[in-house]
Amino acid sequence: MKSKMPQYEYINMDSGWYVHDTVDEFGRWSYRRDLFPNGLRYLSDHLAKNGHKLGIYILPGIRKEAVENNAKIKGTTHYLKELTTRKLEGNGFKGTTYMPDEHNELVQMYYDSMAELFAEWGISFVKVDGCGPGGGDQFYPYQSPDNRECLRMMGQAFRKRNIWMQLSWYMDPSYISDWVKISNGARVFIDIESYSTKTMTSSHRVFQRVTYASRWAELDDVGVHNGFYIDLDVVLVGMVVNGKCIDGLDNDDVRLSYISFWALVSSVFCIGADPRMIPDKYLHWFNHPEMLMIHQSGIMAKPIGSGNAWLNRKQIWWKRLADGRIACGLFNTHVYPFFLGISREIKFKLSDMGIETAEIKDVWAGEQMGTYTGTYSVTLRAGQCQLLLITPK
Template sequence: MPKQQDNHIYASSESVPEWAKKPILGFSTWSTQLLDNVAGYGGKNISPWFNEKNILDISNTMRQKLPRYEYINLDSGWSNTCDAYGRWMYRTDLFPNGLAKLSSQLAENGHRLGIYILPGIPAWAVDHDTLIKGTTHRIGEYTRQRKQGNVFKGMTYMPDVHDEVIQAYYDSMGDLFASWGVRYVKIDGCGPGSGDPIYPDLAPDCRETLRMMGQSFKRHDIWVELSWYLDPRYADEWATMANGARIYIDIESYSTRTMTSASRVLERFQYVARWPRAVLGPHSGFYIDLDAVLVGMTTPWNARCIDGLDSDLLRQSYIAFWALVSSVFCIGADPRLLPDKYIDMLHHPIILDIQQSGIVAVPLPFTDYWHYRQVWWKRLPLSALSSTSSSSVDHYVVCVGLFNTCYYPITMNNHSSLASWLKMEIDFKLSDVLQGTTMARITNVWTGEDIGVTIDKYTTWLEPGECQLLLLYPILD
């Protein structure tokens, strides 16, 4: 029987299940669905490139090369109709053996299946006035007003009222997804939110519907992810209905040939601090989502990296920041097309330990007007680092990330005078991040270098787009 929950997702920190005590690691399909001019990909939500066979191939690759990644999420396009009870139904042209069979095969590799839906009631169910399973009521009784259900007009409708019948509808949807073995549901186009920096709140207020949906899915231990650009003023409410929330616009550049850009990566740093840390972390089972990690996908027929980024320094900064703030971490590159050097970045054991801690880093006060010099830090118990044997007298370690976010494509040529001019000195005082001491032994996470003992202040110079990710082991003065 599914677990019973009250209207809050978890009544207390003690009731947070183990699977929700860390942000997810996985793969999601959307970024590659946009690549219409890359052979074997594209199709968006109409004719998506993925199907039963290639998802199983990806699972096999992940098991071998990315063994700590657990989720495989099918984005928009896996469904284009509903069943007789008005619930989202998979496409048999893509999944002829059904999602239950697929999830069972994924589970053999240690993977969990994810799907994509929209808030509200699908327009197909409304148009066909389907019966609500387990009741004598029909969908049409609850959608007479045709209220917009999400940011995409005409795709779903909001229930006219939210009562026990509508809860029964969403409960039956959760039951169906659970019968398929689904363990992750992304709900897109949610509001307040789902806009852009100029008009951030384009979606209707979906909170009442999302509470019901979250309650139904959590009964089956399904991770609930809300998207996109959710309003942080409602963070305490999002945390009661979901496990993750996208905090900004899509990271994809929506090119048909490349995946993202430096600006789309670096501009979202500023949005993290707007979210209150009190609602984030393992104690709540709720985490921010900076969107997909689009590092390293390389087409083998021409050995061309199509991620849209210009340097490995920037790629390391991308991965490091997502790990520092314990963002939901789903790669968007097809794992089968990742060269070994990018596999090593994406499966760096200490980087993953830092991300899996679930603790969000905070910034030190910015020291320049444009906030190009950024220092973020968080304190971790030593037990969070399964891949290091170092010790600390206070049984904790501090993780510090230093970033030069002043980056333009022209600066990728490190021999140019502009790149040299934009190289920046970045520093921090140890007393700002340590408790009761100003001395620490420091190691560089990316290089593995033991920097040695540092007293009072740490200083380094960083190229445009470069970062240093450090571990500080305090030493008593």
């Protein structure tokens, strides 16, 4: 990561890092000693030498094992089982944690002790899964209970320790005022992984996220001004195994669209592939300075017209950067689960962005396109995009 992707900051571990049936004496999470014989502090200190920060995955609520093992709340004479007599489900993964009967100062002390432990380990990022109201999928939504009170307490505890808190999964944008106060970001849809034995995702799953991002683009709460960002899930571009690219994407047009859209909406940008197994061509895309500048602006782009990628295959998303320039992405989302569609001309009026004349640069081609007045158009293949930097004149 240090040599191949020097501007990426966090290294996050998903659910395999912890012991699923064991907690410490205070009912807190325990790491797997078979994987980390020297402990997580040793690992985080090692990563820090390269300028990296360690992240982990957890669930909201009080661990079921903590209640069953009669664990105490650190710094008190109280037991966690006192808080969970009703055995309410604590998150969207049933049978893993309990929701407290009431959210009192003892619950806050439990979460404070958890944050204290994570800080001792050198943790800087926590993904909290099974959050609600939300979760599930488009066919069976709201699988997670309303655990906002737990999440508020966790957020309070993590902020004291300067730990980034990310909510997951398929969070409901109608609760945006809560999510902004609680956390630094939220997953907006189901997993992007296809869970195939042969490929990691699909072109359809990539463009699916355009539609769900548009629901959050309608809100004024997302972006750097609130320190809250959407998460479209991991970017699975370019993973190679035994000489074959297994990301599941149809072609490089889709791969560039994938990266470009995540940059435009300033989604949490998490690489889902081993950087040692990503070809240099794709590493160049991940490290492209103008793409990263557009992403790191922290501003969420908005669509011109409908942001529903299935009803409107000609997607145009734009945002004004702090220096007055405009970043704009044009996408032909005419892809289906099993085949590509057709080429389309995509056109927009500069007046839609509040300008009449501008100089336009193609970011990926590195070409100055010249000065345009009134309108701009381009014909794109199915799955193709064009990422522009527009300088008003």
